[in-house]
Amino acid sequence: MGIKNRLKIMSFLQYFIWGSWLITLGSYMINTLGFTGAEVGIVYSTKGIAAVIMPSLVGIIADKWIRANRLYTICHFICAGALFYAASVNNPTIMFWVMLINAMAYMPTLALSNTISYYCLEKNKMDTVTSFPPIRVFGTVGFILAMWTISLLQFELSSMQLYIAAGVSLVLGIYSLTMPSIPTSNKKQKQNWVSMLGLDAFVLFKKPQMALFFMFAMLLGAVLQITNTFGNPFLHDFGAIPEYTDSLVVKYPSILLSVSQMAEVIFILAIPFFLKKFGIKKVMLMSMFAWTLRFGLFAFGDPSPLGFVLLMLSMLVYGCAFDFFNISGSIYIEKEVSSDIRASAQGLYMTMVNGVGAYVGSIISGKVVDYFTVDGVKDWQTIWLIFAAYPLVLGIIFFFTFKYKHKPEKMVDLKASH
Structure with a gap:
């Protein structure tokens, strides 16, 4: 083979x-x-x-x-x-x-x-x-x-x-x-602990634009954890409503949620065009708006014919929400950061998103769900509307605080590098 x-x-x-x-x-x-x-x-x-x-x-x-x-x-x-x-x-x-x-x-x-x-x-x-x-x-x-x-x-x-x-x-x-x-490295380089632990990229926090970018990356990382943790339990809870008990949404919620991963493939292919055309700021704003749609459509979706359309639309916009923030952010760092700390910067980005952001998102989202649970029944519509408001507010703040001038020429070789 x-x-x-x-x-x-x-x-x-x-x-x-x-x-x-x-x-x-x-x-x-x-x-x-x-x-x-x-x-x-x-x-x-x-x-x-x-x-x-x-x-x-x-x-x-x-x-x-x-x-x-x-x-x-x-x-x-x-x-x-x-x-x-x-x-x-x-x-x-x-x-x-x-x-x-x-x-x-x-x-x-x-x-x-x-x-x-x-x-x-x-x-x-x-x-x-x-x-x-x-x-x-x-x-x-x-x-x-x-x-x-x-x-x-x-x-x-x-x-x-x-x-x-x-x-x-x-x-x-x-x-x-x-x-x-795979052989280990035989080079005996003199490195301080900061370099050995891959923390060189923390120098980027001295630049206001990069510090803001990493901060928003962390805050958006919290959003991703919400959908991973509570998307499936939300769909299962429709089983408590007699008219939906035998619906495909209740029987096979993971199959419906898998459409989100399928949508990722489509939006991955669209990233080079959007980044070159609009720049990282607008692409990140698209992601935040897509997260708002993801949760907003959840709030009004259900297994009924019209509600199912809303749920399906929520799955499709997930591809934009996830890829335009996660992968575009990684490419932005690749283009903006000095080559000698690029690997550390990518590591820092993943730590902020999948580490700090995921931890905060898990803890807070769990408390929100419990707050709107009475006698074991969850008020999913309110829960999802609160989650939808979060990336919307985040997007408004990002629009006014993140100063970035798009330079299309920096993205010219994007398609090749991606």
């Missing part, structure tokens, strides 16, 4: 694991285990905590001491054990600690899988710019297929989703043992 196909399998399994539980675990904890919204938010906050601590630390270990492919194997074996144990847990405190162990092991594998792919492609004299995207797309396919699998097998409210994720983690850990060995 060619190296590209082997990497595609790795990418597929990597994201199949995440898709098996990330969107549906909240429904399982609320509907089956009886956790509160705040408790669910705390469990989901483990992703944010791990994203702050682990990627840089594991990156240093992979660079200096343990080969990246072996470290990748170890991480997935830990994930397999943690997820297997989590399937038997019914206490929110224990669930937090077990899922924290899982997150600490899983989050670094996202970067390690990229490292392995880049090394293998370069070793085989393949252009990473053109060869890697088709490989990474299989990760999105894996995520979507996992959501469909869990939904069609009726495991959304079952611990089986965690057993499946554990099994695939074990398979990927074993499979990764067959991947080419």
Whole structure:
């Protein structure tokens, strides 16, 4: 089997694991285990905590001491054990600690899988710019297929989703043992602790424009966590309404939510055009408006024919909301930051979005959901309207505070670099 196909399998399994539980675990904890919204938010906050601590630390270990492919194997074996144990847990405190162990092991594998792919492609004299995207797309396919699998097998409210994720983690850990060995660095460079920990990019906070950009990136990172945590429980709750009990939305909510990931593929392809035409400020504003639409459409959507159209529109605008903020932000940094701290800046961006932002979003969104829950019944319309108002207000503040003059010539080679 060619190296590209082997990497595609790795990418597929990597994201199949995440898709098996990330969107549906909240429904399982609320509907089956009886956790509160705040408790669910705390469990989901483990992703944010791990994203702050682990990627840089594991990156240093992979660079200096343990080969990246072996470290990748170890991480997935830990994930397999943690997820297997989590399937038997019914206490929110224990669930937090077990899922924290899982997150600490899983989050670094996202970067390690990229490292392995880049090394293998370069070793085989393949252009990473053109060869890697088709490989990474299989990760999105894996995520979507996992959501469909869990939904069609009726495991959304079952611990089986965690057993499946554990099994695939074990398979990927074993499979990764067959991947080419990646050497550690033999260079003994004198570096201070700031450089070793990848914190060089914090100098960017001295520039008001970049400081604002990172701050808004963190605040938008909180929005993403809201939809991951409570999108599925929201759709499941329509099952309490007799006329909707047998609707496809209630039976297969993950399949409906997977349309969001499908929309991502379309909007990824549109990013080069929009960034070149409008610049990062307008593209970020489009993202914030799309997040408002995402939640606003949730507020008025339901399984009825008209309501289903609104839900479907919410899934489609997610592609714009996520990609125009997450991927465009990464490209903006690539173009604006000095090459000597570019890697650190990208790491800082991901820490702000998937670390600090995700943690804050998990905790606060859980408290909001509990506040508008009376006798176990959630006022989803009010909850979603509050969530919709947040990116709208954020967008207004961003419009007036983020000063940026678009220079199309800086984006001329964007399509090639992307």
